[in-house]
Amino acid sequence: MPVDKAPPQVLFLPLGTPEEGTSLQGWLYESLRGAILGGRLPAGSKLPSTRAMAEHYNLARGTVQAAYQQLLSEGYLQARTGSGTRVSEVLPDPTLNAGYVRRKVVAEVEGKRTAPDTPWLKRLTQIEPIFSRRTLPNGLRPFFPHRGDISAFPIDLWRKLHTQQLRSSRLTMLLDADPAGLPELREAIAGYLAIARGVQVSPERILVLGSVQQGLDICLRLLAPGDFEVWMEDPGYPGARQLMDISGVRRVDVPVDGSGLKVDEGIRLAPGARLAYVTPSRQAPLGGELSPARRLALLKWAAEQGSYIFEDDYDSEYRFIAKPIPALRSMPGTEHSVIMAGTFSKLLFPSIRLAYLVMPPHLIESFTRASALMSRHANSLAQAVLADFIHEGHFDRHVRRMRKIYAARAAAFAEAAHTHWRGLIDVPEIRAGMDIACRLQVENEQQAFDRLRAEGIDAMPLSRYCINPRGPGLVMGFAPYEERAIEEAAKAVAQALRG
Known part of the structure; x- marks a missing residue:
């Protein structure tokens, strides 16, 4: 049988100050009655004792007792031996019941209110986020895509590393952190990328974020504001397409085949696009790789136009027939035009919410400032645990x-x-x-x-x-x-x- 939840115990409510000419007893009575009717004091909640209430509000105990007694006599409160004074389950007049007020009065007011007529809100009503409550399935039923096996994750080891970070000698970990990411984690990521993805980059060029989505959002805000054109793979990752739609850029859908993005079509459709979103190592969702010829054509286009390439390197480590192919960012001449994004949500578990961007040197400062303004920094405790996980060889x-x-x-x-x-x-x-x-x-x-x-x-x-x-x-x-x-x-x- 389900266990009934214990009624909440109210400590103290902000009741405001008495109006001039109002007695303290009348002020306390009206304040408590209003809190009950408005639902701030829910049915069954326990009020402080008269002594505690008097001490907290600097009132005479007799004043509090009189206000309580009036509420008791009118049916707003009920007192039981050993249970204290509680808000009545049913108010004396059904129309005064807090639930009635919320359902009827508040609903009527809210029904007259409409969302502001802004471009963002208009666009938001036209999409269903790929990771909304309605789009995520219940449970783990075959064959839902984009998920790994969390049951195989070494959770006991992760717990041990987590506990080590919470020692009293490391309490500074609970403070604010560098908005670019913990230096230890950026160093670990740089080392991993050099070995696994062929990308040689200094830790100072890495920005740690909560997700690749956040990184793409910053790109769209800083590099392609307004109605600039942006290439998007078709078919392609819906989350990226939705971000483009909500940001207001002019999305240009570039077709994809077995060799990846058709770069020549992108140039024909939008030669002056400011940004190109690509998944070159494993195209999402078709699974092919961007061919060497198209990689060179894409990089040549970006260099000539002064445009940027957003490389979403989301799960290329899981390659079965050969070693993972090098990232696009590993090719010569990509340092200033390619923004490489990777995520640990695919490789470890979704709720870790840690990702990274490998940035061109001239953009790292502005992107770090934007990240600091939008989200301060990613979870520093999780960053520290992940840094240890990588440095000690567990990640590999x-x-x-x-x-x-x-x-x-x-x-x-x-x-x-x-x-x-x-x-x-x-x-x-x-x-x-x-x-x-x-x-x-x-x-x-x-x-x-x-x-x-x-x-x-x-x-x-x-x-x-x-x-x-x-x-x-x-x-x-x-x-x-x-x-x-x-x-x-x-x-x-x-x-x-x-x-």
Whole structure:
């Protein structure tokens, strides 16, 4: 049986000051009665004793007793032996009940109020954020994409490192931190990038943030304000597209194929664009890599136009058929034009909310100032724990371990698809990542999606990533699901689609 919550105990409320000519007893009575009717003192809440109330407000105890007695006699309060004085569950007049006031009176007032007519609010009403309450599924059902396996994270080790940071000798960790990020973490990230991504950068050129979304938001505000043109991959990551839409830039949707962004099309559509958003190491959601020829063409365009490239390097570490390919930022001549973004939410666990930008030298100061103004700094305690996690070699071991686990699950997913989905879903070769874009061999994508949801299967329609239609498809994740669960879910998919 559920345990009933204990009624709240009220300490003291700010009651204001008595008006001139009002007795202290009358002031206290009206203040408490108003707090009850307004819901500030909810039903069942316990009031301080008359002695404590008198001491706190510097009143005579008899004054408090008289005000309490009047409220008791009118039914606003009730007193029980051993339970103290509490707000009545039901007020003497139902129309005075706090719930009634909130539902009726407040609702009527709020119903007449409308949001200000601003461009931001107008645009916000036209999108549904990709990570809103309505878009996140309940639980972890196959085959929802963009998720890793948090059950495989070394939580006991993380707890140990966390405890070490909370020693009394390190209490300064609880104070404000450098808005660019803890020096220890920026040093750790720089070392990791040099080995894993081929990016040689000094720690002073790294900015630690809460998310890649935050980094892109700052880019749009500082580098492409107003109606500047910005390239966006199509299909592409919906969160990036939504940020562009809400910021008011002129989004230019550049098509993507198996070799990544069609740079020549971007130049044809918007040669003077201020910024290009790309996922060159593993295109989101199609999974391909930006070809060497297109990488060079993209860098040449940015150099000639004085434009910037936002490289979202979101999960390239999980590559199964070979070592991770070098980041775009690792190529010569990219120091001043490429802003590289990476996140630990994909590699460790989503709620860590730590990401980073590798900045051109002439932008690091302005971006740090913007970050400090918007969010002060990322969680410094989590930064310190992560710095230790990386420096002590745990991060590298965890990524290598998860790469093996995800590779095995990708193979199980491909095998289950081959066994159960012939004529239903075409699954391409899975070379990297935690999810894969699949082609539906049925005509109606939305109908297929609805059938899967009804059968307990979560996936993402490919159309949600696209502006221009590409044919029916699904983006399906495999990383968090064990091989047996993948097999059983694959059977459920086949049953749902075959009807």
